[in-house]
Amino acid sequence: xxxxFLVVWMATLxxxxxxxxxxxxxxxxxxxxxxVCRVNVRKERLQLFHxxxxxxxxxxxxxxxxWLESRGQKLTFASNAGMYHxxxxxxxLFVSGGQQSVPLNTAKGDxxxxxxxxxxxxxxxxxxxxxxxxxxxxxRERVILATQSGPLLVRGGKLHPAFNAxxxxxxxRNGVGVPSPEVALFVxxxxxxxxxxxxxxxxxxxxxxxxxxxxxxxxxxxxxxLKRSDFRMDLGPIIGVTE
Numbered sequence: 001x002x003x004x005f006l007v008v009w010m011a012t013l014x015x016x017x018x019x020x021x022x023x024x025x026x027x028x029x030x031x032x033x034x035x036v037c038r039v040n041v042r043k044e045r046l047q048l049f050h051x052x053x054x055x056x057x058x059x060x061x062x063x064x065x066x067w068l069e070s071r072g073q074k075l076t077f078a079s080n081a082g083m084y085h086x087x088x089x090x091x092x093l094f095v096s097g098g099q100q101s102v103p104l105n106t107a108k109g110d111x112x113x114x115x116x117x118x119x120x121x122x123x124x125x126x127x128x129x130x131x132x133x134x135x136x137x138x139x140r141e142r143v144i145l146a147t148q149s150g151p152l153l154v155r156g157g158k159l160h161p162a163f164n165a166x167x168x169x170x171x172x173r174n175g176v177g178v179p180s181p182e183v184a185l186f187v188x189x190x191x192x193x194x195x196x197x198x199x200x201x202x203x204x205x206x207x208x209x210x211x212x213x214x215x216x217x218x219x220x221x222x223x224x225x226l227k228r229s230d231f232r233m234d235l236g237p238i239i240g241v242t243e
Contacts, residue, residue, distance in 0.1 A: 022077050029201045032193050037186040041128045048096040048145045049238045057088040059234040061222040073242035078222040079186050080215055082147040083113045084236025092148025118150025119212045127181025130210035147237055153199035153211040167194040174219035177208030188221050
């Protein structure tokens with residue numbers, strides 16, 4: 001009887017620890033509401049998704065989820081993970097499963113991606129990090145996944161110099177911040193916000209010294225726990241956790 005109790009207790013403990021690896025919460029900041037998805041990268045394997053085995057982009061959570069289910073995986077959390085061209089190809093760096101399929105993009109151009117400094121969200125063998133794009137080639141640890149976007153919201157505790165507190169450019173936005181190497185915070189606004197408000201949330205409320213903008217308008221979240229699977233527009237790169 002004691003042996004049976006021990007087995008049940010150990011199984012319960014394992015499930016509890018697993019469940020705590022991805023946590024969802026709601027925070028209020030600057031009069032706006034945000035959903036925060038906390039991923040412990042030590043316990044969960046974040047993955048980047050873009051195209052299936054035939055080369056077709058997934059574009060939507062409701063296409064990615066059944067594809068994963070056919071491979072014995074359940075998509076429990078996902079969000080859009082970077083900007084893309086008209087053909088859904090990633091604009092910048094894309095590394096999945098340790099394999100780079102799109103190189104780092106350091107070109108000049110118009111739009112948010114090219115609002116320098118831009119950056120890279122990466123998970124390496126050391127942990128999660130957000131770094132300025134030009135710093136990425138200097139990484140010495142093995143990169144497991146990486147996606148490039150822009151602009152950097154916060155860099156070394158400082159907001160991007162182009163952000164203006166009085167800006168009237170407000171959109172639904174999402175991004176990722178790294179408060180520690182063990183944790184990545186994926187955040188989506190539940191109301192339109194400007195860049196200054198969004199960046200200040202990461203720095204002052206979520207205590208992230210480095211954070212990266214992922215996109216606006218298309219910003220989408222999938223969560224089985226929240227019973228939510230957004231569809232605003234077709235997506236390019238998607239980042240997620242499966243079980």
